[in-house]
Amino acid sequence: MALRMCTKSLRRKLFPVFNSASLLHSHSTSFGFKEVREEEKSQMVGNVFSSVASNYDLMNDVMSAGLHRLWKDRLVSKLNPFPGMRHLDVAGGTGDVAFRILETINSVDHRALQDVLEDNLHEDTQIYVCDINPNMLNVGKKRAQERGLENHQSLVWVEGDAEALSFEDDSMDGYTIAFGIRNVTHIEKVLAEAHRVLKSGGRFLCLELSHVEVPVFKQLYDYYSFSVIPAIGELVAGDRESYQYLVESIRRFPSQDKFASMIADAGFQKVEYENLVGGVVAVHSGWKF
């Protein structure tokens, strides 16, 4: 399980919100199974990530047994990055996906491609990392530094909301969002924005925790997620509540088919998805034309 959050402070931050939310009937949105007022959700998600940002990798590895790395590799290989690409990775604070894209473009194979194409395309390559949370972006920048990429002209860090992007229409070749769309208040708005910023021919890819359908595995997975994950959460982070949130929010997220139809409704074509590990995660894909 790639994890989105884990923090001791989460519980403290959530409780007041849940109280006020329980009084409201309209404009509520899912924060786990608990109803939360819309404007508070993004703030709440922000708070959660502020405090977990630096532990983030550790938790990702613990919860997914390291698999999130393979899933992200799969995401990027589907993307098929190319020299000169303008790409936007949303909710990409830690830079995980962006670094992979950059590495793929700079790999030997792609160098050859570039030589053949003869322009100086690498200079045009731009990978924008957009995240609502400046702390997550800082984690990403720090990691870029560790990789010697801090001054890399292709990487651009942008603070911004997936529901209201600051990028121009028809300006991107690719759009990715990994383990991010489940945190947002309006999935439809995020999809509409993704569609808006992509060029004709541009690719939308979303990696997200999803619904397991394989029978026996589903039961094991349910057991794992409802019992084991909160327990690990308590053990590692001293915080059962936030893992409860995680598990519940996965159940809340639309099924693969439903989500695919939402992507199609946003105007994408040739919408497909691929389940990984029996649907623990799914990669959804579409093109704008």
Added chain:
Amino acid sequence: MYRSAAKRLLLLQSRVCNGHPQISGVRTLTIPNSPRFSSTSASSSQTFSDQSPNFPHQSHAQNPNFSDSASSASSSQSSGFESEDAPHHESRTSKGSPPRAQYQEEQARVLSASLRHVPNLGWTEAAMIAGAREAGVSPSIIGSFPRKEAALVEFFMDECLQLLMDRIDSEKDLRNLIPSERISKLVRIRLEMQAPFISKWPQALSIQAQPQNITTSFKQRAMLVDEIWHAAGDEASDVDWYAKRAALGAIYSTTEVYMLTDKSPDFHDTWTFLDGRVRDAFDLKKTFQEDFHVTPQRVVEFLQAKYLAEAVGAGMGSSLQGFMRRVFQG
């Protein structure tokens, strides 16, 4: 098979298509036939409704017209894909083939533009990137071709077959030729379409011979051979239809390979070689069947062995022999 596989099936084989012009290779990951996400379905009406009024013209405007290079006996090595107007497909498209989704029109437009870069860049992703840029489409579209370069080669094969059919319809002279000459002429017309790409054709053959592409390569070649037999006035109901297909297949591919190393002006030697092989086949068939009562099957096997030996004699690589064996023996 991106350009017109569905339409071709309808036209050529009168087979009933499932009316869902999805590309088979991508289907595994696609939600199968689900009307909810299929851009070809009526449910996503916004995408569906734009496509017929706007796109046919746009895509035709981009279509290469390389019939000129084909009819001019390949006297110039310049790519015939530079020309921008191609009225050929209009009539076919209007003959009731299922409309393609917008993304398929865009895919075709990109592949078509990519062909113009093949003489320089080869059958490569680089040519496809250049083609996408030229067509004003993001190169991300290349991710929608699961077998990348193979899509380009297959598109080319499809385009060539389409052009060949157009020539068959338009060239009345063909009917005055005797069958063996007609076959020679048709094979030549078809192979001349490869002339502008000849330096990159070995690469195309090796792409076609890759295990994941061989099924499509085989089908495309079978369709080509069937079309030529059909145009030669041969009705496919004959008992020795399989043998005829295989014999022509062997002639076609041997000539194709011969052409790769032919440095004579306008591939003069290739056409002489071709005429010889076709005459041989017709003579042999007669001799064997009438005088020795050998089955057509045996004749074909004999021809294949003979041609392979000749190909080796002409100094062709063993990989190409392997290719021919695989493509023509299924």
